Amino acid sequence: MNRISVTVDGVAYQDDVEPRLLLVHYLRDRLGLTGTPIGCDTGSCGACTVELDGRSVKSCSVLAVQADGGEVTTVQGLGAPTGGLDSLQRAFHEKHALQCGYCTPGMIMAARDLLRENPDPTPDEVRHGLEGNLCRCTGYQNIVQAVLAAAREGQEART
Amino acid sequence: MIPAAFDYRRPESVDEAVAALAEAGEDAKVLAGGQSLLPMLRLRLAFPELLVDVGRIDEMRGVREEEDALVIGAMTTHHDVMADPLVRTHAGLLAAATETVADPAVRNRGTLGGSLAHADPAADLPAVVLALDGELVATGPRGRRTIPARDFFTDYLQSALNPDEVLVEVRIPKAGNWGFRYEKFHRAAQAWAAVGVAVLVRTDGGRIAEARIGLTNMGPTPVRAAAAEAALAGAEGPEDVARAAQAAAEGTRPSSDLWGSAEYREHMARVLTRRAVLAAAGPA
Ligand SMILES: Cc1cc2nc3c(=O)[nH]c(=O)nc-3n(C[C@H](O)[C@H](O)[C@H](O)COP(=O)(O)OP(=O)(O)OC[C@H]3O[C@@H](n4cnc5c(N)ncnc54)[C@H](O)[C@@H]3O)c2cc1C
Ligand code: FES
Ligand code: FES
Numbered sequence: 001m002n003r004i005s006v007t008v009d010g011v012a013y014q015d016d017v018e019p020r021l022l023l024v025h026y027l028r029d030r031l032g033l034t035g036t037p038i039g040c041d042t043g044s045c046g047a048c049t050v051e052l053d054g055r056s057v058k059s060c061s062v063l064a065v066q067a068d069g070g071e072v073t074t075v076q077g078l079g080a081p082t083g084g085l086d087s088l089q090r091a092f093h094e095k096h097a098l099q100c101g102y103c104t105p106g107m108i109m110a111a112r113d114l115l116r117e118n119p120d121p122t123p124d125e126v127r128h129g130l131e132g133n134l135c136r137c138t139g140y141q142n143i144v145q146a147v148l149a150a151a152r153e154g155q156e157a158r159t
Numbered sequence: 160m161i162p163a164a165f166d167y168r169r170p171e172s173v174d175e176a177v178a179a180l181a182e183a184g185e186d187a188k189v190l191a192g193g194q195s196l197l198p199m200l201r202l203r204l205a206f207p208e209l210l211v212d213v214g215r216i217d218e219m220r221g222v223r224e225e226e227d228a229l230v231i232g233a234m235t236t237h238h239d240v241m242a243d244p245l246v247r248t249h250a251g252l253l254a255a256a257t258e259t260v261a262d263p264a265v266r267n268r269g270t271l272g273g274s275l276a277h278a279d280p281a282a283d284l285p286a287v288v289l290a291l292d293g294e295l296v297a298t299g300p301r302g303r304r305t306i307p308a309r310d311f312f313t314d315y316l317q318s319a320l321n322p323d324e325v326l327v328e329v330r331i332p333k334a335g336n337w338g339f340r341y342e343k344f345h346r347a348a349q350a351w352a353a354v355g356v357a358v359l360v361r362t363d364g365g366r367i368a369e370a371r372i373g374l375t376n377m378g379p380t381p382v383r384a385a386a387a388e389a390a391l392a393g394a395e396g397p398e399d400v401a402r403a404a405q406a407a408a409e410g411t412r413p414s415s416d417l418w419g420s421a422e423y424r425e426h427m428a429r430v431l432t433r434r435a436v437l438a439a440a441g442p443a
Contacts, residue, residue, distance in 0.1 A: 002167060019167030019210065020200070041160055042198045046264060055238070055267040061197045062268065065167050066190075066214060113263055131350070132262025 004068040008033065009077030017064045024048045024059035026067075027074060035076040036105055039134070046133030049106035050074045056113035058132070075105035078112075088112060088150045097146035099137035106133050111147045119154055121147070162200035169212040173219065173298050173327055176211050180323045181300045183209040189325060190214070191234060191273035194265050219272070219327055222246055229331045233272020237261070240271055250331045252339035252359060256287045259343050261350045272326045275311070278318040278380070281351050285312055286381035287341065290357040290373030293331045299324035312380040337361050338439040342431040343375070346418065352376050353418045354427040356384075356407070358435040360391075367394040367440060377428055378412040386410065387432055397437060404433035 001016040008031060015030060027033045027050070036059060039047030043061040050059045051073040059072075079086040085093065088108050098104045107130060114121060114129030121129065126147045127140070135143060170176040180187050188207035190196055191214065199205045213219055219234035222243045229249045231240065240246055241257045260266060260274070260283050274284040275295060285308075288295075293308045297320055311319050320326060343355040355375030361368045370391040372384040390403035408425035415421045 018164065020162045020164055022161075022197075022201075025161075041201050043194060043265065046262070049264055056264045057268055058264050060201075061194055061265075063167070063190075063193065063197070065169070066193065066212060068169075110264060113267075129263060132264045 002065050002068075004065055006064075006067050006070055006072055008072045009074055015064075019063060019065050021064045022060055023050070023052075023057075023062040023064050023067050023072070026064040027059060027072070033074055033076055036074050037102055039102065039106075044132075044134070045103075046106040046110060046130075047103055049109040049133065051109060051112065054116075056110050073109075075108055078108070087153050088115075088147070091146040091150040091153070092143070095142050095146035095149055097138065097142040103133060103135040103137075107135065107143055111150070114147070115151055115154060119158075120151055123148060160201050160203060162197075163203060163206050165200075165207050166209045167212065168209065169215055171215055171217075173213075173216060173325055176213055176216065176325050177298055177300060177323065179209070179211045180325070183211075185322050187211055187322070189276070191276070192236065192268040192270045194261070194269035195273065195277045195279070213325060219325075224249070225330075227333055229333060231271055231329045231331065233276075233326045233328055234270050235272075237266035237269050237271065237274075238263070241266070249333040250291060251334065252291060252341060252357060253284070253287055253331065255339065256283045256341035256343075256355075256357060259283060259341065259350070259352075271329055275329065276318055276320060276326050278312050278314075278316050280312075280315060280378060280380055281376045283341070283343065283352060283355055283357075283375055286355060286373035286375040287357045288329060288331070288373075289381050289383060290359055290371045291331050291334070292371070293329055295326055296328045296330060297321075297324040298327050303327075305330070309383075315379040334359065335361075338441050340435040340438040342435040342438075344427050344431060349418075351418075354413075354424050354431060356428060356431040356435045358432070358439045360436060360439040362440055365395060367391050367400075367436075370436060370439075372407070372432060372435075374407070374411060374428060376413065377408065377424060378414075382411055384409070384411075384428070384432060391436060400436050400440070401433050404429050404436060407432035 039045035048060040186208040190210040190212040220232045337359045357373040359371040386406035386409040408428045413421045413424035
């Protein structure tokens with residue numbers, strides 16, 4: 001067992017974990033944060049994407065011990081503490097960017113990383129920025145629209 | 160799947176990492192970004208007893224400039240390699256190829272050193288570092304040694320690194336006035352290359368003076384397209400280039416798999432070499 005300290009969605013935790021425990025299992029099974037789903041065994045689908053120290057990572061391809069001392073944000077840490085949606089969550093809702101919703105947490109976390117690096121992306125740049133995230137329902141069209149809408153809102157907020 | 164159990168160490172210096180590996184023997188593995196290793200552990204294709212995580216070793220991260228070479232720490236992530244102004248200035252081919260690797264989340268964790276040490280012939284950066292005549296610097300119990308990229312990739316997923324050595328940095332000779340291009344052919348839904356061609360070209364008075372070509376996924380290791388390189392010397396204009404590119408697959412041993420047959424790969428190597436050389440040589 002190894003002792004780790006991590007902050008997840010603003011809450012500090014200390015836990016003893018086996019080195020083989022994946023970050024996604026730590027979040028889901030130990031902390032009960034089941035908003036982050038698991039879709040594959042190969043790091044390919046992006047469903048499990050979270051932020052680790054400010055950058056998007058696939059939490060199925062990070063060990064919990066590697067996150068020791070770090071700060072994790074999951075989709076559950078977005079928006080107001082009282083339950084309000086943040087701009088990306090609202091845009092996904094308004095643009096109908098999900099059907100079953102399985103890919104949505106990962107899509108939103110990947111889109112955050114994209115908009116941080118490139119606040120005013122073209123549709124093509126959105127598609128490339130989300131290439132690590134698979135959706136089996138929507139055909140992606142409305143996901144791209146939602147990310148562009150959130151980007152526009154961000155631009156307006158800044159001007 | 161859940162990986163089989165292993166021990167975990169997180170040294171803070173290269174010397175500590177080397178000591179940890181030496182103590183554990185053959186059953187220890189270095190953990191860098193984990194983007195190849197953790198999927199292998201999850202699929203239970205590897206069973207190390209100890210992982211030595213080099214992720215917090217500061218001396219293994221970052222890019223610096225020496226007189227005639229760029230020195231890139233093995234733990235520098237794909238994201239940081241792509242964004243680095245020194246890399247963009249002196250090793251544009253590496254920056255361009257790294258942009259095609261995987262996806263943003265994988266590039267936030269995966270490292271240049273991990274990509275090379277993994278020695279997957281389908282990965283993009285081995286062929287690129289081979290074309291750039293890079294050198295790999297490893298530290299082990301008997302000190303540091305420098306391995307030319309030409310001697311580094313020994314077989315499928317096999318490198319010249321000993322199990323008790325840590326790859327610490329990659330040295331790339333500054334590219335000077337070479338044109339470059341990485342042409343990668345892949346399925347839209349899959350970042351991995353069916354075939355990739357990394358090209359550097361030096362022109363002189365409208366002719367190609369020298370070309371260096373590294374091939375991705377054309378055999379058990381990345382390879383140089385030596386015959387095409389020789390045929391390109393002195394080439395002038397698209398017809399000469401097209402003729403020389405016909406030699407691109409000579410001496411290669413590509414495999415057949417669900418992404419394409421060996422013959423198809425040979426054909427694509429010729430096509431991509433022609434395209435890459437024309438692009439690297441610039442408007443004629
Ligand atoms: C979905 C997905 C898509 C991908 N697509 C591509 C692609 O299109 N092109 C591409 O090139 N790659 C691709 N990759 C692989 C990616 O580039 C990995 O980051 C890279 O292969 C391994 O780097 P890493 O730092 O994660 O190494 P790790 O996974 O940590 O290690 C890989 C191997 O190298 C050894 N190793 C690592 N660092 C060192 C060191 N410093 N010294 C000694 N040994 C070391 C480890 O022991 C292990 O055996 C993809 C990966 C995923 C998950
Ligand atoms: S679960 Fe598929 S990438 Fe993590
Ligand atoms: S909405 Fe179902 S997978 Fe994307």
